[in-house]
Amino acid sequence: MTTVGQTLPLAEAPSAGYPESHVPVTPVLSLASFGRGGERIPSVLDAGAARLVTSGRVAIALALREMGIGPGDAVLVPSYHCASMIEPVVWAGARPVFYRIRPDTSVDLIDVAAKLDADCKVLMATNYYGFPQDLVALRAFCDARGIALLEDCAHCFLGQHKGKPVGSYGDYAIASSMKFFPMYEGGVLVSARHSLAGVHLQPAGKGFEAKAAINTLEDSFAYGRLFVVRALLALPLWLKDVLWGRLKGRKESAPSLAPGSSDGGFGFDPRWLDKRSSLCSRLLLRLVSRPRMGALRRRNYLKLQAALHGLPGCRPLFATLPDGVCPWIFPLLVDRPQPLFRTLKMQGVPILRFGEYPWPGVDASVCPASADLSQRVLSFPCHQELREAELDWMISQIKDALLQRSATAP
Template identity: 70%
Template sequence: MGNSTVSNLDDNASAAAAPVPAWPPAQLPTSPVLSLASFGHASAPAVPSILDAPERRYVTSGRVAIALALRQAGVQPGDAVLVPAYHCASMVEPVIWAGATPVFYRIKADTAVDLDDVAGKLDGRCKLLMATNYFGFPQDLPALRAFCDAHGLQLLEDCAHAFLGSVGGRPLGSWGDYAIASSMKFFPLYEGGCLVSARHPLATVQLQSAGAGFEIKSMLNTLESGWGYGRMPVLRALSWAPLQLKAVLWRLLKARRRADAAPLAPGSSDGGFSFDPRWLDKRSSLMSRLMLRLVSRRRMGALRRRHYQQLQNALGQLPGCQPLFAQLPDGVYPWVFPLKVEQPQALFRTLKSRGVPVVRFGEFLWPGVDASVCANSVTLSRQVLQLPCHQELRASELAWMIAQVRSAVEASAA
């Protein structure tokens, strides 16, 4: 769900409480940014996605979608929810909000769900299994579906890392009772997530607009994030005067807002990890919903695979480094390129100081989740660094990032 940018690998506290170093700005976009090329169609087959589900609701973040899924699944105070031990805080906080107890289960070294460990944790309280398709690589979803059916569990398919793809001829998101995704990780959006179901109606999930301020902020931030990395310069020049007026009006609006007023946008859009229930009934912005319809999935899928393979070819044989996944199977459309490294702390600091947009998923595990709970989760949280491979990376940006990583790794090995 969230992306960690902090650096203390030995701290097992929540990321929300950890200090964030003042790293220089990233020299290329960590997530997709809007450009004219976003709407182009690559010469590739149609790409299945979580949006192929018949029931869909567009919300402001993946964590909100998790909370709504728990509510739809009938999770009540006193119930237990099975959560992977490799996680970020924004996956766990909706469970706490629902009044349920998170029961952390083991994953294997390749991030696969350890079903033997899950089976050993089942009791009368367990109502739902949350399974994450890490970094865009799907779990064995037919096996998970069969396991849940055999044990009377509902399955929540966490596609926050895996918006695109299919398993067994069915799109991701169709194997779970419910599935969630974080569209911000795949589309050039300021905010956005979705809750879908191929098995249950979502008629009781009623959403409303978050207001004009939210709609305007979502549109402008989507545009400005692209302008900040040199995209659409002509549009930026034409928008100069309106943006100056916007800045003045925004300052006036902030000055008049009460200190306890609800924020104009969810904290998830600005990198926060906390769960705010005030966004449970809020619909994703019109700008975000338009982008989901207009941005080319074919181009997204083709370029993500191409960029991932370039990173794997360039970095996979560096000393002290290995790709988390040995191969990129057909039909997998990765969120990021996860690289397992032997000296992660020093490399992370070096790359961040150079403006390389490296992140770490699950760097801060929930308090109490340590090697005795799942040694693999601790190892992955400490040793796996993620580099962007999204579709909006320019060839020059990708080449620069590869050069920086190679230089940093070779310097540390010297």
């Protein structure tokens, strides 16, 4: 197996001096997180046997290991991707083969078929932004050619396709629970077709457990949630910061207490391959209301869609929100995106740009649609922990910036 670390040849996102987001980019814990409400939406955990790990990229690596992927093998991966989807393939010693997607993010099976060779053992297919691929067609394609299907549900922990939970169609499926739940770390490996008895996980240590719980709380405090808890923990957390600052100064080479994925870092660290998710994250996975999550994510998505409908120079990437889809974020396809991106970031509006930094060599010559989407799609949070006032403020900032840009355009 190849070690893949922080030195991967990837472009790093420029900080550009942007201020902190005024509203939470990802879900943050609040008392409302445990409230009930809404109809039950199936989740990837309903698809089959599951193992709770620390990140989606770890789950990909475990899935490849379970499928026996190694040196000499090739894995078909989408040209529209983030580095964490490719790093486990390289770690396994396999060769990533990049296939095209269409402008609506659907898999171009004609291109996939053209790139199949004797080395190709797995097709990785991503349900972008929470919208499932044509999973029935992908399953039939793989079965007809004797290759495995790895269903990437990192964007769709909740949802269903043709009456079955997301994650049900792949030989293995992976998910990223920290994109949907108010937790610091978390990923899932699932299989509806194979036993996971060979996947043995162990605790990552007391330091990791403490860090996962503390960071979950501190992320919540940063956005004005759990005020009473914050007041009660003010002194212990201050002492923690002082102590940690001193320890860090003495042990700069000490291994991290948590995976880099939890802090948005690049790289795949195989030390986390056999580590289970923290107790804090596992409890939140059980206790946080999924019906509420599904209902509010859909409501917030539709509110964004209605508010931005018809504004100049943009359109939603997906025209409708089908039943059974629980979105990760709201993707907006924008003409001339970079000036708008800078304007909104300077105002503290949270923006995510999936696929902005593709794997080296993957450009418009490999897939024009991927190159276009990676630059033109600006995505905004629609998660269940957004307060009404936060969502309204964000919408107002986006609308004002789009209208101002239109008014000053030559």
